[in-house]
Amino acid sequence: MLYSNKFHFRLKTSRGLVMLLITAMLGLLGFWVNGYFKQGNLSKGNHLPAQHYQPLKSGFPYQFEYSIHAHLLPATSRHTMDYWVNLYYPDFDATIYLSYQSVTDNQALLNDWCKNASALAFQHQVKASSIEESIIQTPKGHQAHVIELFGEVATPFQFYTTDGKKHFLRAALYFKTASQNDALAPVIAYIKKDMIHMLNTLEWKA
Known part of the structure; x- marks a missing residue:
């Protein structure tokens, strides 16, 4: 027993x-x-969902159209400043971080923000197989610095733009984990198209 x-x-x-x-x-x-x-x-x-866009809600010193598949969220960084927001894509677990700075009649401040934007992107050169930076002209006459990063990086695409007088805006796409661009190529291309649309519809507010 x-x-x-x-x-x-x-x-x-x-x-x-x-x-x-x-x-x-x-x-x-x-x-x-x-x-x-x-x-x-x-x-x-x-x-991949069809790409459609919606206008950014009023109250910002900038306006653009962004994806209906992205959620507009307040920025949560401890360095957050006014008019900083995040665009979160739940389907891809990816976020576009948007940071804004008013630079009214302060060329030195504007230069600093532009240099910092470029430096933040090139911090990833340790893991990036290559980084390409170019200047594009939007249909509305704005110039934008576009930065593409290749290799095992968490941020494959960034841009920053300014009117040269009052406004500065930076956008950086991040995935939760670093991954080879080849593995996420269709998703990166999809969100990159959304970010270019943001640039092409960008307008500054007085």
């Missing part, structure tokens, strides 16, 4: 361990599946 009780105890213990392992495996499977649909499957270009 004692042997039988020990046998049942061991059997129950073994079953408990098996159930624990199964639960853990299911949890990992759920995490993997969630990641697959968020980045793995979407990174292959599957199920």
Whole structure:
């Protein structure tokens, strides 16, 4: 009888361990599946939503159109300043961080912000296989510095722009984890198109 009780105890213990392992495996499977649909499957270009845009709400010194698939959120950095916001893409677990600075009649301040914007991008040159910086002209006549980073980096695309007198705006796309650009190429191209649309529809407010 004692042997039988020990046998049942061991059997129950073994079953408990098996159930624990199964639960853990299911949890990992759920995490993997969630990641697959968020980045793995979407990174292959599957199920990318149609691109449509909406105007930024009033009250900002800048206006542009941004993706209807992005959530406008307040910036949470401890360095946050007025009119800083984040555009979060839940489908891709990616965020565009927008930082604004008023530089009215202060050329030295404007120069500092431009230098800092470029320096922030080039901080990633340790992991980036290459970094390309170019200047583009928007349909509304604005100039913008566009920075593309390649390789295993968390931020593949950034830009900054200014009217040269009053306003400065920087945008940086970040994914939660650094990844080879090739793995997320369709998603990067998708959000990059959204960011270019932001630039092309950008207007400064007095």
